[in-house]
Amino acid sequence: MKKFAFIGAGSFVFTRNIVRDLLTFPAFHDAEFCLMDTDSARLKAICECCQRIVTASNKPAKLTTTLSREEALTGADGVLCTVFNGGIDIWRHDIEIPKKYGVDINVGDTRSVSGIFRALRNIPLMLEICGDIKKYCPNAVFLNYTNPMSMLCKAMQTYTDVEVTGLCHSVQGTVKMLAEWLEVPKEEIDYLCAGVNHQAFYLKLQRGGKDLYPLLREKLKNTEFYNKEIVRNNMFLNLDYYVTESSGHNSEYNPWFRKRPDLIETYCTHSTNWNPGLYAFSLNLRLEREGHWRDEIDQWLEENPVDQISLEKSEEYAANIFNARIGDHTPFLFNGNVINDGCIPNLPSDACVEIPVLADRAGYHKTYVGNLPAHLAILVNTTARLENLVVEAAMEKNRRKVFQAVCMDPLTSAVCSLDEIKQMTDKLFEANKTYLGDYQ
Known part of the structure; x- marks a missing residue:
């Protein structure tokens, strides 16, 4: 019997989807799903939903629940992580302080100045979790879903020896979206996608050996489709390759769309996939959802009696990876987050x-991608080198390096002077001092 530890099981949609997905594999029909969270009320509610799925699967x-990370991890074969250090009360400062300096952030959980400070808060926590995995389940397969x-x-991959990779749904999610637009069966699309998380590009998008990009360009002449993802579609029409993550995210990853109010109105107020794409709405939406999470769960329970629950597997990678590593060992190819090691030479x-990474009984096998197109390499290099600097700063608790990383952020540098960035960074350190401690 395999044991799966869900660290941060209070994620309602994610936890129930992965429990359901794992149950689609015979190797995990008798598994233990140990749900761990620090919020006992939310944990109890999530467990009720997951129990209904287990009952429906027959x-x-x-299912077990615990508030103890040690208890959840002890003896685990697989670990999934959806935690974060600091809730909306601190996250809002990552958005509100930059906003005063003209840096208008939309989602704020992955990149730009807000993503940097989210990383500073979460890196110590993730390293702690890796330490516990090493202590309580050293051979476990660890899959991370936490941003950034x-x-x-x-x-984690540099400073621990835990077997960990990170997963996102944007790669397969975008292929599904494009398949629907192009009226092509998703299963018939052959693609190669590479870059960094949320900023990976489809270097190949084909069907039966035929390039689908000309068809996509033709489709985007129709405003109905162009307006569905204005930022991403504009990027594709100018950069020639489609990017993975939504317009709402990508609008804040570069200097082109959010540096002036008129540009925000043109590109970001509508159809960013984080409607309506403005900070005030996204914060209010999160606050509203935070205050009504119990209502959301009650509604799901009311609408999903045992005999009507769908047991169809989702498109998340996690269950397939676990099956490849510790189940029936069917190899599985997925897009994962790993150290480059020359797979993309530029x-x-x-x-x-x-x-692309292949998971099997022996572990993870990276694929050689080759160089990104030169113009994409410039964009992605900025992101990759900046993120390396942030991790270095976090490990050294080096305040100066954090500031210099923020200076290199494309959106921040498109809006602020160096002196303004220094003032903004100092205020963010002050707002985060409870979580970050002393940075020198």
Whole structure:
């Protein structure tokens, strides 16, 4: 019987989806799913939903819950992580302080100045979790879903020897979206996607050996489709390759779309996939969801009686990877976050990149991608080198290096002077001092 530890099981959608996905594999029909969270009320509610899925599956799997990370990890064969250090009360400062300096951030969990400070808070926590894995389940397969993905994985893969990779749903999610737009069966699309998390590009997008990009260009002449993802579609039409993560995210990863109010109105107020794409709304939405999480779960329970629950597997990679590593060992190819090691030669060798990875009984096998197109390499190199600097700063608790990393952020540098960036960074350190401690 395999044991899976969910660290941060309070993630309602994610936890129930992965439990359901794991139950689709015979090797895990009798597994133990140990759900761990620090919020006992949320944990109890999530467990109720997951129990309904287990009951509907008619499998002998069992659910356990705990507030103890040690208890969850002890004897675990697989570990999934969806935690974060600091809730909305601190996250809002990462958005509100830059906003006063003209840096208008949308999602704020992965990149730009807000992603940098989120990384500084979360890197110590993730290293603690790795330490506990090494102590309580040293052979476990560890899959991380916590953002900012690249920086957290870079830290864990560089400073621990735990077997860990990071997963995101943007690669397969974007292929599904494009397949629907192009009216092509998703299973018939052959693609190669590489870069860094949330900033990976489809270097190949084909069907039966035929390039699909000309068809996509033709489709985007129709405003109905162009307006679905304005930022990403604009990037594709100018950069010639489609990027993985949504417009809402990508609008804050570069200097082109959010540096002036008129540009925000043109590109970011509508169809950013984080409607309506403005900070005030995204914060209010998160606050509203935080205050009504119990209502969301109650509604799901009401709408999903045992005899009507769908047991269809989602498109998340996690269950397939666990099956390849510790289940029936069917090899599985996925896009994972790993140290580059020359797989993309024109990105830093020590950067965390998102590339095709093969999982099997023996472990993870990286694939050689080759160089990114020159113009994409310039964009992605900025991200990769900046993120390397942030991880270095976090490990050294070096305040100066954090400031210099923020200076290199494309959106921040498009809006602020160096002196303004220094003032902004100092205020963010002050707002985060409870979580960060003393940076020198």
